[in-house]
Amino acid sequence: MSIKDKIESLLFIAAKPMSIKQLADLINQPESEIKKAGDELEEEYKSNKRGVQIIKNGSKYQMVSSPDNARLVQEFIKDETTGELSRPSLETLTIIAYRGPITKSDLDHIRGVNCSLILRNLLIRGLIEAKSDKKGETYYNVTFDFIRFLGINDINELPDYEKLNNVESISIALSSGNEIEKNKRNLFGDAIDGEGNN
Template sequence: MSDLASKIESVLFVSTRPLSVKRLAEVLDSDSKKVETALDDLGKRYKERGGGVSLVRAGKEYQMMSSGENAKIVQEFIREEFTGELTRPSLETLTIIAYRGPVTKPEIEQIRGVNCSLILRNLMIRGLVEAEEDKKLLATRYRISMDFMRYLNIRDISELPDYERLRSDKHLQELLEKKAETPPTAS
């Protein structure tokens, strides 16, 4: 497998949404033609080897998905996985989005200090978070959903406890400084 195909595979694996050839080329600082060739090679490899994961093309976008043969077990797992209680890292991420949103993934990761791709995917699957494209920043921004607000029985995000104080940049800076002084823990 080429280095470019390996990078594409990694990016598609952690992406919370399908990606176009153009977007992959931007992210990987590569040429669109090379990305298309690598995607074709990657698609052939997945098709030849079979297995539980496949590379799916929908129009001009690509995404990694579980194979159709495993749909029943995957649906059961998702139902169990996403109906239970939220983990502490999920709650932390949801809190950041609620008080700081709309916010980008790198901003969330700067605050938390760890990769949040899977947590964001889980929160979106649960319907608590929504992704929106920011055309100016050329980035995805995350915000809480109406389901989140309905669940908490609030009509406006500002009804969250200490919303104005916790939303301020000054308070966030204090928290980041405290976090920098504290040894990291496993999340």
């Protein structure tokens, strides 16, 4: 697989812009080679008039939707961020509540799917927040608004918090489905009934 292919894959799953240094570290190639391949990829997307583009801002690249589809994308985002939360969104939010602060890669591993769009949705709704450490790793946690919405004063007051506040326990619970489903219902009640799968 070429450097361009690897950059394309990483930008696709990333929920935020990625720097040349980050890409170089992950792909294990010199920054000069990453920049060359990234610039070529940017031009390829631009010339082929695809529904998505790769943009560059300083030393960072990001995959975004085409400006030509801005209205369609805005309508979709509006529907996604004003309607009820889907089951996958509630499941992701439950995991963040019990396991946060947590990285996207850990979330993806626990759920077994790419959580980029769900995280973006939850961020827009103000239910979670993202913070980066000194190494540039992003961690997700629930917001104070989310805690107030649940009517509790501290995240430790969540049902079975001590039991589920570690990777092993929540992974086991997720694999069985019973504990996560029970705690989704404890947290959100009837909001999860009758919802779709997106």
